[in-house]
Amino acid sequence: MIQNQHLFHIPVMGTGHSIDTPIRIAHLGINSVVSVVDDMLCEKIRQHYSSVHNIAYQNIPKSAADGRAERITAYLNLMADIVGQKFDELKKMSLLEGTEKDRYFRLLPESNPLRKSYDKIASLTNQAVRQNLIKEITGKMTLGSIDVNIMAKVDALKMGDDGQPLSSEYSDASSALRGYANSKLSSSLVLSAGFNPRLYSYLSEFKDFYRDKTGDIKKKIILKVSDFRSALIQGKFLAKKGLEVAEFRIESGLNCGGHAFASDGYLLPVLLNEFREKRNQLKETFQPMIQSFYESQGWEYPELSEEETTPKITVQGGIGNNGEMRRLLEEYGMDATGWGSPFLLVPEATCVxxxxxxxxxxxxxxxxxxxxxxxxxxxxxxxxxxxxxxxxxxxxxxxxxxxxxxxxxxxxxxxxxxxxxxxxxxxxxxxxxxxxxxxxxxxxxxxxxxxxxxxxxxxxxxxxxxxxxxxxxxxxxxxxxxICPGPNIAWFNREYSLDEMVDHIYGRRESLVPKERPHMFAKELTMYVDYINELAILADPEDAEWKKLLRMKKNLDAGMELCMEIAKGSSYEGENLHSLQSTVEEQKLRLAEIFNLVPSEA
Structure with a gap:
């Protein structure tokens, strides 16, 4: 199973902006996510790349009985073939001669063991030792994962030629799932935009989502979640069917690209604290259910390490510099981060x-x-x-x-x-x-x-x-x-090379964003107060909607207290903690005005 060599991944962006990102950068070891919502777009992109790579192409017509699933499978298989070929060619290249193979290793974070071995090779004078180490690290290279996103609630039922509704497996989301499940990919399925029990149940019909005798899962499940409770509920539903969640991907409710699913005022630091404190509860809750399911099916559940059965926790939404990423990784114990909008200005990585x-x-x-x-x-x-x-x-x-x-x-x-x-x-x-x-x-x-x-x-x-x-x-x-960028894009003002952006992420160069850029936590807070302000204009203080706003305010108050603690603490290099403190002070006053409170009550 492909492991992430990097401390970041490139999330899905729209239906088209990351649709060919794996073809562009997966051979360099970077994980990315493509959307398969638009199967007709997938078909057109498949036709294009078939021509570019001189691969035989046969159209799958709109009238095909299971056309949506077949088009998705065909496109994912094409990507797998192209990426696999590019990666094989990369591995055959010479090292330390400025090739794309060198670039693969130089893009890695300095903490990566492969990067450390690569750096060591240049100092070796014994050619035999040198060649053995080159052979060793070449064998450990992995390509970037071609992950696939399905918006779980975008699941319209389809009508047959006779005007009657088709069975549920032909719904949009189920067809997309079948398209991915039938592909040759060994990667992850990212489920987002809500909990769809029918779709989640359909996962159990495909063996690739279960462990084989070696303990490997060919197709892993990633859930994009808004809070810990959601992670627990959805994870339990899947665990009862023996399905394991490989990763919970936390996303800021508002400070993100695309659709914004606002929480009840829970700011990212609050959510991250809860995941950090309770992450062991996830494995402890799910694992007995998973093993019980395997036993009920007469399957043997393989002996696995703690690491292999513990869900990873990652985060995305508005991250803008290395200091912010370090806080997420080091203070909150996140396993990796997602960087989306900045890559919209990296033509090597995205299709804009x-x-x-x-x-x-x-x-x-x-x-x-x-x-x-x-x-x-x-x-x-x-x-x-x-x-x-x-x-x-x-x-x-x-x-x-x-x-x-x-x-x-x-x-x-x-x-x-x-x-x-x-x-x-x-x-x-x-x-x-x-x-x-x-x-x-x-x-x-x-x-x-x-x-x-x-x-x-x-x-x-x-x-x-x-x-x-x-x-x-x-x-x-x-x-x-x-296009649907997050507000973070405002601080990136030109096109960048892939190397520039990756070096920026890892803090290996002068920052691509100015020092005055507000902290990601500050921006999220401001967006929530803006959001509440808009809702408050339309709400009647006597309605249930107003009670919801009061609940959001209460949660924001708790979040602001935590943000102020962070602001008064030590900063990671490049973090604008001063902006966090001033933003908390400003937004407290704004909330007081919205709810007509005197300053002492705010």
Whole structure:
């Protein structure tokens, strides 16, 4: 099973921005995550890379009975073949001659045993000893894992040609899971965006998610979670079926890219503290259930070390420099970190078109915001000035708002129709606007509501457009490119080489971000207060929604106390702890104003 040679991974970014990241960097030992939400996009990217690498290509038509799963399997297999070939060629290269093989080792953190052995080789004068060590470290090289993300709740049921609903295994998420399970990959499945019991149960039908006689799991499970309770509940559900969670991936509720799933005001330091204190509880809870399941099936559960059966804990969301990463690894005991948005400005690693790359490089903090554009009704991290924003505005100005909904991955609304439709579709928006127009509310409120309806964007198509433009599959004039960076991107202001970004992560060069960049914990706190402020404007103090806001405030108060303790402690090199202290002071006052408290009560 592939192990992460690095202290970071590149998370999934949109449907298209990390879709070919493994082809770009997996041979260099870096783990990354691809999205398979859009199987038609996967098919187009497969056709492109088949041509580039002179590999025979046969189209899998949209009409194929199990087409979604087959397209996903075919694309993942192609990636596995390309990455495997690049890695084999890399291992055959000479060492200490400035080759890509040297680059593989130089990118590794200094703490990695392979990097230490590589550094030692240059000082060896005995050629026999030198060659033996080269052979030894070459044999220990591993390629980066081609991990696959499935948004568990994006799981529309499909209709057959006869107009009748197909069985649940043909739903979007289940088909994607089958596509991954049937692939040749030995990697991890990253499940995100909520708990889907039907999908989780379906995992048990594929043997690759269980241990073989040697103790290896060909396809591991990673759960992206918002808190410890969620990790425990989901992990227990899987453990009862003998399924092990290899890693729990904690993500900041708001300070991240893509969809933002806000917690009840639990700040990242609070969540990390709980995982640090209770992480042994995970193994102690799950392991007896797992072994009991194996016994019930008549399977032998292999003898394994403590390390092999203990879930890893990683974290991502807004990390911006080496000092912040060191705090997460050393103080909170995280096993690794996820760095997403900064890699959107690394063309060697991600698939972003030229226009969008310029938008990101020029984006200031004011240009990055939590938007209302997602049809899922979940806040969506966005940047102003994208092709998608311009195209959506043009449709509104022409009096033709909404999309034709060519893909339908985010259909969920049944307000006006029997069958679910997408809130970004022209069909829904016209129906909703008419409904608003006929309602008994003020003209001002009608305009506000209509604008919110017309904000919705076709993410299914637009999040993949930039990758197709970048690869030359689609002309730049098509436009419509959407992208979903976290606010951290504001502090990265140009394109970077892969080596520059990795050296920045490991603190091996002058920081790529200025000293005044706010601490990641400070930015998250500000975003939560912004979020509460927006909800408070719409909430009535007599409603249940107001009680929820009070609960969020209480949790934020506890989080701010912890942040202040951190701010008054010792900093890791590059950490802006001064910004953390000043931010806590500022946000306490803001919360007091929102809830009309006197300063002594804040």
């Amino acid at each position: 078109d030229e226009l969008t790359s310029k938008v990101l490089a020029n984006a200031a903090e004011k240009d990055l915001y939590l938007s209302n554009v997602s049809p899922l009704g979940v806040p969506f991290n966005n940047v102003r000035g994208t092709g998608s924003e311009k195209y959506t505005r043009e449709l509104v100005e022409k009096g033709k708002p909404g999309s034709k909904c060519p893909k339908g991955f985010l259909v969920s609304n049944t307000e006006f129709t029997e069958e679910p439709i997408c809130t970004a579709s022209a069909e829904y928006q016209l129906l909703k606007i008419n409904s608003i127009q006929e309602s008994d509310i003020s003209d001002e409120e009608k305009e506000n509501q209509k604008n919110r309806v017309m904000d919705k964007t076709c993410l299914c198509t637009n999040l993949g457009t930039g990758s197709m433009i970048r690869l030359g599959i689609m002309k730049p004039s098509y436009g419509r490119q959407a």
